[in-house]
């Protein structure tokens with residue numbers, strides 16, 4: 196259907212092959228002399244009044260903002276005198292930012308650079324409609340061709356043209372927990388967890404009057420992510436590949452089993468989940484109001500920001516051995532109002548200094564391989580280990596694995612399912628969405 200997996204080399208290159216978008220990610224570089232000249236030009240040579248840079252993202256939670264600030268500080272050190280316009284739109288997963296960005300792009304009012312996930316999101320929403328300029332030449336400077344693994348460059352490259360620099364790589368399938376609360380309730384978590392053990396823990400907590408599973412789905416993507424993680428936990432990495440390549444159908448008994456687990460999880464949620472954001476749910480975990488939360492490792496940024504020590508983590512039930520990839524890239528706008536500054540920004544976030552400053556605060560691991568690992572905490576060491584040895588699978592909820600229309604249908608189906616808990620309706624909606632995506 197959407198993509199074919201081709202695990203190659205250490206980072207297990209993911210090749211996306213889409214009938215509709217006809218995307219092929221490959222990496223031969225094309226020289227662009229004019230861009231090269233721009234990259235080489237010192238930022239100080241810009242005309243007066245041009246020393247500005249507008250960076251668009253959705254990084255507004257405590258941990259996200261702190262990490263973004265680290266990128267800004269590195270940029271400012273490297274490019275003194277450039278004023279940064281921090282254009283953020285709150286809403287986890289880009290749920291509110293992406294529509295705002297789309298309006299700006301359609302109206303010919305682009306920010307200089309914006310946050311985007313590689314894969315379908317970046318190519319379908321931004322590259323194909325012509326909103327981005329390639330930055331292939333950038334990868335020839337500063338030894339980037341050696342510092343960034345080929346697989347990382349490949350996922351932001353199409354037809355030999357590279358469009359983004361990755362600031363970091365998140366792991367989507369992490370189950371976070373409050374150690375003290377679990378201990379108080381006689382629950383211990385080992386180095387992996389299955390669904391039976393997880394639900395047994397939830398039952399115990401429920402009996403003790405504790406909301407076992409913290410969700411903040413004021414943005415429905417957070418619940419869609421809980422489903423995504425649960426789906427992987429049931430179908431496994433091969434099933435994931437089969438589902439997104441069309442070999443497994445969305446009404447397969449395995450998918451329905453995952454939907455059943457997802458329905459069961461609803462019995463253990465915090466009652467105020469629909470009014471909370473993802474980071475508020477992590478806050479509730481820190482306060483001991485909920486015991487678990489299944490969330491990408493941007494949650495680590497929240498624990499760090501709060502200087503919390505009482506949390507633990509394990510792969511989401513059933514997903515040990517798999518790493519759901521949610522990478523954050525930045526692109527260059529076609530017609531960027533401050534192009535030189537934008538190129539300097541991209542060059543900066545790809546620098547070792549920026550990657551070492553940003554990722555320890557954000558919870559992600561650096562896209563570069565030559566960073567000083569001693570700058571990273573125990574969680575990051577775990578995640579880096581997982582990235583090196585586990586199966587790398589693209590996230591659907593964070594735009595990598597499937598076209599935006601399918602992702603939207605998934606979120607709509609999750610919204611309906613939370614209300615009606617009807618597995619057949621849920622499965623049929625996804626079968627239909629997959630068909631529509633294929634035929635477009």
Ligand code: BGC
Nearest residue numbers: 259287288289493521523593
């Ligand atoms: C992004 C992360 C971000 C998270 C929550 C994801 O889509 O990749 O960088 O922290 O959403 O906002």
